[in-house]
Amino acid sequence: MDKEKKTIKRREFFKGSIAATAALTIFGASTFVLDRKAAEAMPREDFLRPPGAIDEENFLYGCIKCGLCVQICPVQAISLAGAGEGLGFGTPYIEPRLQPCDFSCDALQCVEVCPTAVLDFKPFKKVGANAVEKAAAQPGVDLSQVNPFEVQKVAMKEAVQMGKAHVNKNTCLAHQEEGFRGTPRGSDFKGVHRSPGKNEISASPLRDRTFDREICDLCITECPIGEKAIVQKLSRSGKLVPHVMDGCTGCGVCQMVCPTQQPSIIVEPF
Amino acid sequence: MLSEYISNGKNKSPLTPKSIDKMPHTLAGLSFKEWRDARKSNHKMRNIRWSVLVFMNLLFVFSFWLDLSVLEGSLSGSRLVGFYLMDPFNALQLLAISSTTGYVAMLTMNFFIGLATILIFWFIMGGRSFCSWMCPYHFLAEWAEKVHLYLVNKKKIKARTYHIGLRFVFLAGFILLAILTKNLVFENLNVVGIVSKGMIYGPSLLLLWVLAIILFEVFVSRRFWCRYVCPIGATYSLVGKLSPVAVKFEHDKCGYCLECQKVCLVPHELWFVKRGAATQDIHFVGSDCTRCGLCVDVCPGHALNYSVRGASSIM
Numbered sequence: 001m002d003k004e005k006k007t008i009k010r011r012e013f014f015k016g017s018i019a020a021t022a023a024l025t026i027f028g029a030s031t032f033v034l035d036r037k038a039a040e041a042m043p044r045e046d047f048l049r050p051p052g053a054i055d056e057e058n059f060l061y062g063c064i065k066c067g068l069c070v071q072i073c074p075v076q077a078i079s080l081a082g083a084g085e086g087l088g089f090g091t092p093y094i095e096p097r098l099q100p101c102d103f104s105c106d107a108l109q110c111v112e113v114c115p116t117a118v119l120d121f122k123p124f125k126k127v128g129a130n131a132v133e134k135a136a137a138q139p140g141v142d143l144s145q146v147n148p149f150e151v152q153k154v155a156m157k158e159a160v161q162m163g164k165a166h167v168n169k170n171t172c173l174a175h176q177e178e179g180f181r182g183t184p185r186g187s188d189f190k191g192v193h194r195s196p197g198k199n200e201i202s203a204s205p206l207r208d209r210t211f212d213r214e215i216c217d218l219c220i221t222e223c224p225i226g227e228k229a230i231v232q233k234l235s236r237s238g239k240l241v242p243h244v245m246d247g248c249t250g251c252g253v254c255q256m257v258c259p260t261q262q263p264s265i266i267v268e269p270f
Numbered sequence: 271m272l273s274e275y276i277s278n279g280k281n282k283s284p285l286t287p288k289s290i291d292k293m294p295h296t297l298a299g300l301s302f303k304e305w306r307d308a309r310k311s312n313h314k315m316r317n318i319r320w321s322v323l324v325f326m327n328l329l330f331v332f333s334f335w336l337d338l339s340v341l342e343g344s345l346s347g348s349r350l351v352g353f354y355l356m357d358p359f360n361a362l363q364l365l366a367i368s369s370t371t372g373y374v375a376m377l378t379m380n381f382f383i384g385l386a387t388i389l390i391f392w393f394i395m396g397g398r399s400f401c402s403w404m405c406p407y408h409f410l411a412e413w414a415e416k417v418h419l420y421l422v423n424k425k426k427i428k429a430r431t432y433h434i435g436l437r438f439v440f441l442a443g444f445i446l447l448a449i450l451t452k453n454l455v456f457e458n459l460n461v462v463g464i465v466s467k468g469m470i471y472g473p474s475l476l477l478l479w480v481l482a483i484i485l486f487e488v489f490v491s492r493r494f495w496c497r498y499v500c501p502i503g504a505t506y507s508l509v510g511k512l513s514p515v516a517v518k519f520e521h522d523k524c525g526y527c528l529e530c531q532k533v534c535l536v537p538h539e540l541w542f543v544k545r546g547a548a549t550q551d552i553h554f555v556g557s558d559c560t561r562c563g564l565c566v567d568v569c570p571g572h573a574l575n576y577s578v579r580g581a582s583s584i585m
Contacts, residue, residue: 027455061452062364065344
């Protein structure tokens, strides 16, 4: 290549580099601003991060937006945020009113599948192992009667902390001493869950179920965690009302099944 | 040996061009024009490549839709029958950020295994082969390119080219931006990821960005994104620097017609096809080559072919 041609090439590169730098600056600045907005908006009541999510600051860059958690979830509770949600493009979230995490995968598969550990499996693994050890070490336990997988999976799901449910006393049917009869979310509602009372292997649609309760207690009977998370309690004014315990994982099943127009029990993310 | 493998004869003095009686069209007894246009409608390699590309991308889509669990995830990160695969530029950004924050210690073994698998596989298959054999955006861009060339041909628009080294400015810039903003900035602009995820998880507003890039490629500059911007392609071109699978050029079959350069995404890599440019009897096309095979299809003298570098010396 002769000298003149080389100079032209160099000038071309120089000019291009300036344009590229300008473009990169715009990309960087806009991402930074959008990110700040997203971070300020979190935690949000209508969105939960999937189980095991680490702090938001690390989550936003650690998540490579591959969607493996979305694909593995058997009830399709997880979606990837679009440009409009303001959550960081492409990051996973759960909208519990539409489809909560009901633990019907049994072993936190979205957490286990995450390659970058923004859904961090390590703590759950430890909890599971400890639980199995503890169960085996109990005096007078027949080891052949202990199913380690069962012990592990219960311990792991109880260790989830997505948020905590809060009851709105002004609208909750139980607080008004009202019962509930029928299908809570209508006949075309798409949400599914595995009901603890029915001993199902996989989740079934909520629209196929009808309830008949003197005093509404759907959030209590449908909770996948049970009495560690929510119990029925006699209030000071003598009503039987739901009472959220510290073991609540924030899975949001109660938020989905709540039959009032606006949910009277809402998960507040941590 | 190794230096020869790397340099590919670029600094040597050129061979003497063939005389007219040694030219392939003379040997075939044809006129130059007849000989040159003989394989214009041959699209064998392209059709094979498109089939692979469409098949792999549909495998992603149907693995999710039909719950086949064969190839889960997206091009940003996936599992092939449970075995992890990681997009190398995405991983590079993440490693850059997380090594400044200490998060790197949290990354799973699956992440590193997936990254290593991808690097080894594409090193063998030729780095940027990913672009033409896997990338769904490449497929769209090939159609946009046809429209662009039609418009240029009709003199409706001017053809614009830029410096090929700009890819590395973008590569470095996006990594720097990632560290500064603590965000995978490129992932928000990544047309490959947007198209791939759009097909699998449903379209999003970000497809408008893809449309904008395609329109830019149609009306302003041929294959702008793939040639000058895409840091994924740039990463793969570094990965494929010494790849064994490459397109081989044989000088004695070449008729200096330059048909190959006309169809090529990276014509600078075919520098040796011009009359009086080749310095060796055999050249291998360099690491920017996507191994798309358009030149293999069109070459009238069969001077360009897929081959495995160094295979003859081993066997």
